[in-house]
Amino acid sequence: MTRPTDAELAILNVLWNRGPCTVRQVTGELNRSRPTGYTTVLKLMQIMTGKKLVKRDEQSRAHVYRALHPREQMQRRLVKDLVRRAFGGSTMELLQQAISGGTASANDLMTMRRWISEQEKKS
Amino acid sequence: MTRPTDAELAILNVLWNRGPCTVRQVTGELNRSRPTGYTTVLKLMQIMTGKKLVKRDEQSRAHVYRALHPREQMQRRLVKDLVRRAFGGSTMELLQQAISGGTASANDLMTMRRWISEQEKKS
């Protein structure tokens, strides 16, 4: 399966944040940051239905769309894809950059320690 | 500045790995994984020159191209971009997924601990 495009991902974010939405609701939300015409959003969501990125409920007159995959799953897919394309497939290289890159605060580093501990417990 | 496309990133990877290359060298390397015709690669690299992704040295008959930005800088840019588009701008959310996702081995987790310690020493 292929990555969602930028516009598609923006729409998925709305659906993940707000739950199932009509085209009008998504348009309203998108327009807070990215001005987009109503029929543009409609068309995109129709395409996304075809791609099985969203599912639509046609019960009410204004169809209600929901994201077909959970946000975390898509995030994992996108990270994996980026790791493959830009980090030679090594997730550890990405992590090293994030940790050693200097952008993490002392607090962030502590939080990461905790995550690591929790992860170690799991095995 | 805009993200490099998939094909462009594949070419950049070759240049980062092998250092400055001619079109023929890049084509040869690309063809280990992604069959691409010679003139296709040439055209892409010409476009990348226009986009200032690579710089070309026209001294020799076969022009020599090099990546204009270091790999780490581009990686940081791509991660930042993904974080913005798919993680609501929170790098920590991406990290949590990468750490808690369950793909890291016990060894990996130890290595991360070491990176964190080293990073903490720096402050």
Next chain:
DNA sequence: CACAATATACGAAAGCATTCGTAATTATCA
């Protein structure tokens, strides 16, 4: 009922990414 508002469907245009063919140029060497 008739009209305005709102919805979906769909075609099409514009722009970009990717691909390749062909022409023109330059070097090699028999």
Next chain:
DNA sequence: TGATAATTACGAATGCTTTCGTATATTGTG
């Protein structure tokens, strides 16, 4: 020197993304 090989330049086709206009259908309201 003259044929061959290798290189660059460039146009163009194809397909995808994003955008919007318009036609058509449906709902609600005076």
